[in-house]
Amino acid sequence: MAQRWTLARSSRDVGRFVQQARRRRGLSQAALADELGLTRQYVSEVESGADNLYITRLFEIFDELGIDVRLEERGADGKG
């Protein structure tokens, strides 16, 4: 079963995770786009790791797919 979390270091990592989460919910790109008032083309660009994506738009997609974004300072848990 695909992992339900990932450490993202690039828009490509973000796109791959969005695609997995969308598929797990049985949504097509078009269905997700409709829910958010976006174009299917835009969802496809997000999933292929386009780097000209605004963070606010991504938060809308994350919220729709139930994805939490946890920011953590490396070494914050003492492991260094």
Next chain:
Amino acid sequence: MAQRWTLARSSRDVGRFVQQARRRRGLSQAALADELGLTRQYVSEVESGADNLYITRLFEIFDELGIDVRLEERGADGKG
């Protein structure tokens, strides 16, 4: 001591966390901007939660400040 991780739901949350991480490293906005070839104005916009920020640029800032981005599907750990 300020928390070293946060659940971000908006660019405002992201900006606040970037500011905390920058300050913990004793960096001024100008110093962080110089390290990344950005303007101080841009760093200031990021920290005040501007919503027209590209995700790729944010990843550069996260990397410079040692911030990990963990994406997780809500309820993935079974707690639901």
